[in-house]
Structure formats: C-alpha cells, structure tokens
Amino acid sequence: MESDLSSFDIDAPRWDQATFIGRLKHFFNITDPRTIFVSEQMLDWAKIMVENSRRGTVPPGTDREQLLYAKKLYDSAFHPDTGEKMNVIGRMSFQLPGGMALTGCLLHFHRTLPAVVFWQWVNQSFNALVNYTNRNAASPLSGRQMAVAYVTATGAALGTALGLTLGTKGAPKLVARWIPFAAVAAANCVNIPMMRQQELLHGLVVTDAASRELGQSRRAAALGISQVVVSRITMAAPGMILLPILMQRLERLAFMKKIRVLHAPLQVLLAGAFLVVMVPTACALFPQRCEMPVSRLEEELQASLRAQYGDIAFVYFNKGL
Incomplete structure (x- = not known):
C-alpha cells in the first residue's frame, strides 16, 4: 500500500x-x-x-x-499560498451558514433605517473578514490599510442602501426588497479591491507552468480581483433577487399571515437553499489558478521575461477566492 x-x-x-x-x-x-x-x-x-x-x-x-x-x-x-490554518468564519466552507443567516436577515429587516444600517454593517464586517482570509497572501496588508478598506466598503454599502431606501419611498414593495442586493453588489466592488489593494499597487506573483516565480504583475492582480468581484456578486444574486419575489407571493397566502414570526427563519432557510448551489457555482466560474498571456502583462515585465526565459507564452497566478 x-x-x-x-x-x-x-x-x-x-x-x-x-x-x-x-x-x-x-x-x-x-x-x-x-x-x-x-x-x-x-x-x-x-x-x-x-x-x-x-x-x-x-x-x-x-x-x-x-x-x-x-x-x-x-x-x-x-490557505493555498501560506499553508496556514484560516479562521473558521473566513473559510469558503462557512459561506453557507454565514451567508444564509446574513442574506435572510438583510432581506427580512429592510423596512427601517436602523435595521438597514445594522445588517449592512454586520454583512460588510463578515465580507471583509472573508476577503482578507481568501486574499493572495503574497501581498501583506497593514492594519491601517485594512481599517481604511473596511470603513470604505461599509460606507459604500450603507450609502447605497440608505440612498436607495430614501429614494424609492412610494415605489412598489418588491423594489424595496431588492435594495439589499444593490448595496451588497456595490460594496463588493469596493470591499474586495480595497482589501487586496497591495496586489493592485505592487502586483502579485506570477509563475510559469512549473510554479517557478517570474515576477510581479499589477495587471494580473486586476484580472484576478475583477474575477473575484464577479464571482461574489454572482454568489449573492439568485437568492437576493429571486427570494424577494418568492417571499412576496408566499406572504399573500392565508397561512403565512398567521405565522409572521416565522417569516425571518423561513427566509434564512430559503437563502441557504440558494447558497448550497451558488457558493460552489460562483467559485467555479473562473479557475483559481489563472492563466494569462504574457502579451497582456506590463511591457517592462514582458521584456524582462523574454530576456531571461526566451519565448514564454503564459504566466500563472492564484487569484484567491
């Protein structure tokens, strides 16, 4: 054996x-x-x-x-880069229990401004931890940079949620139920790049097919981070777009009117049903080990690679999750 x-x-x-x-x-x-x-x-x-x-x-x-x-x-x-044990809440395997609880609460508690502020803050705190945990660990982030990233992303989520909440008063009820998704999508566009700003500023490590380090590329970082943003928004979209439609129809039923206290737990469970499929699906949209043509790298890096290694066609890097 x-x-x-x-x-x-x-x-x-x-x-x-x-x-x-x-x-x-x-x-x-x-x-x-x-x-x-x-x-x-x-x-x-x-x-x-x-x-x-x-x-x-x-x-x-x-x-x-x-x-x-x-x-x-x-x-x-x-962690795939460092081999260090990741905190439990930041692991992608925690996305189902963590995400279902937060998605259910975001969708249910959207009627008052204090509730919107509280749940968007909790959600962005969770997202910041997940984004930091699943970053490309070759680019360390200082405490000050992490704080700025957290405050900026939370501000984007709150600004979007509060702005839309105030701006859509009198709109159909379903529109109000979709505001949390708009806020989550906007925050992801800020939270992820900010939490991984070192990669955008200094580039991340690119390798050849044999995992030999070749240099650092900001364009590779931009590609990887943009793919992660798309994945995270895709992960949240079906549940946060379709679940409000489903709940609006269910709430019209007579028996649902009698069990209003169970509406929030029901939304949490239904959010979990979406995430069972969407967490792995969103992660699978793009390869974790990205392949990028050398011709798309910075010109100075292209020249350096060709001078050292000859005619090399592709480089590879871990985009993170």
Missing part, C-alpha cells in the same frame, strides 16, 4: 480544472459546510498527511481515500 501511494500526487486535481464542471465538483468538495465542524486535531492530521504525501512518505496502511479526505480538509481550512 505504501509503495503504491508513495508516488501519488496529492496536489493533482481530482477533476479537470480547465472545465467548469470539473471546477464545480472541486468546489462542491472543498466548500462542504460540514468541514467547519471538524476538530482542530483532525485538521492538523490532514495537514500532516498532505505534507507527508508531498514528500512521498505515506504512513504504512494508508489508503487512497484517506489521502483524498485529508486533501479535502486541507483545501477547506488551510
């Missing part, structure tokens, strides 16, 4: 990451919310197993399924 697995490439994707379906299967696997309940000891075991497998020193008696499960836990809990 050991000899069979000593050459097992644990970092080789189980599914083809060049296809959407392959990436979807991968992210269904690593965003599994059950992994957040795994003990710290089990996560440490997973890291040891992955590191041993990379060295070709698989313990006797280990089977392939154990290695695959260890890799699932490792990918769900440890």
Whole structure:
C-alpha cells in the first residue's frame, strides 16, 4: 500500500480544472459546510498527511481515500499560498451558514433605517473578514490599510442602501426588497479591491507552468480581483433577487399571515437553499489558478521575461477566492 501511494500526487486535481464542471465538483468538495465542524486535531492530521504525501512518505496502511479526505480538509481550512490554518468564519466552507443567516436577515429587516444600517454593517464586517482570509497572501496588508478598506466598503454599502431606501419611498414593495442586493453588489466592488489593494499597487506573483516565480504583475492582480468581484456578486444574486419575489407571493397566502414570526427563519432557510448551489457555482466560474498571456502583462515585465526565459507564452497566478 505504501509503495503504491508513495508516488501519488496529492496536489493533482481530482477533476479537470480547465472545465467548469470539473471546477464545480472541486468546489462542491472543498466548500462542504460540514468541514467547519471538524476538530482542530483532525485538521492538523490532514495537514500532516498532505505534507507527508508531498514528500512521498505515506504512513504504512494508508489508503487512497484517506489521502483524498485529508486533501479535502486541507483545501477547506488551510490557505493555498501560506499553508496556514484560516479562521473558521473566513473559510469558503462557512459561506453557507454565514451567508444564509446574513442574506435572510438583510432581506427580512429592510423596512427601517436602523435595521438597514445594522445588517449592512454586520454583512460588510463578515465580507471583509472573508476577503482578507481568501486574499493572495503574497501581498501583506497593514492594519491601517485594512481599517481604511473596511470603513470604505461599509460606507459604500450603507450609502447605497440608505440612498436607495430614501429614494424609492412610494415605489412598489418588491423594489424595496431588492435594495439589499444593490448595496451588497456595490460594496463588493469596493470591499474586495480595497482589501487586496497591495496586489493592485505592487502586483502579485506570477509563475510559469512549473510554479517557478517570474515576477510581479499589477495587471494580473486586476484580472484576478475583477474575477473575484464577479464571482461574489454572482454568489449573492439568485437568492437576493429571486427570494424577494418568492417571499412576496408566499406572504399573500392565508397561512403565512398567521405565522409572521416565522417569516425571518423561513427566509434564512430559503437563502441557504440558494447558497448550497451558488457558493460552489460562483467559485467555479473562473479557475483559481489563472492563466494569462504574457502579451497582456506590463511591457517592462514582458521584456524582462523574454530576456531571461526566451519565448514564454503564459504566466500563472492564484487569484484567491
């Protein structure tokens, strides 16, 4: 058994990451919310197993399924750049429980300005932590930069939500229910770039196909961050657009009028139903390891790469999540 697995490439994707379906299967696997309940000891075991497998020193008696499960836990809990354990709330596997609670509350408590302010603040605090946790860790962010990013993103969300709330008074009820999504989308366009501003300012590390570091590119950072913004908005869109329509129709039913106290819990559960599908789907829209033509890099970096490595066609980088 050991000899069979000593050459097992644990970092080789189980599914083809060049296809959407392959990436979807991968992210269904690593965003599994059950992994957040795994003990710290089990996560440490997973890291040891992955590191041993990379060295070709698989313990006797280990089977392939154990290695695959260890890799699932490792990918769900440890940062791909640093190998450090991520905080639980910031992991993508926490997006289902965290996102369903916040989405349900954002959609339900939208009638008063204090409620709008409170839930948008809570949501942006959550998003800031998720964005920081899933950044490309090669570009450290100072405490002051993190604070500015947090305040700016929260301000964008609150400004959008309050502006639309005040500006749509008298509009159909459904329009008011869509305001939280507009605020979330606007905030994502600010929160993610601000939390990852170091990458935009100084570039992120690009490599060749063999993961050899070649340099840093601001254009690669801009591409990666823009893809993450699109993914996050896509993740929230179906639930925050379709759920208000569904709830508006349900609330007209006689039995729903009798159980108003259950409307908020129901919205939370329905938001979770959307996110079960949308978290892995949104993550799978773009490859995590991006491929970028050298011709799209900064001209000085193109010249440097060709001078050092000859005719190189593509570079690769981790866009983060």
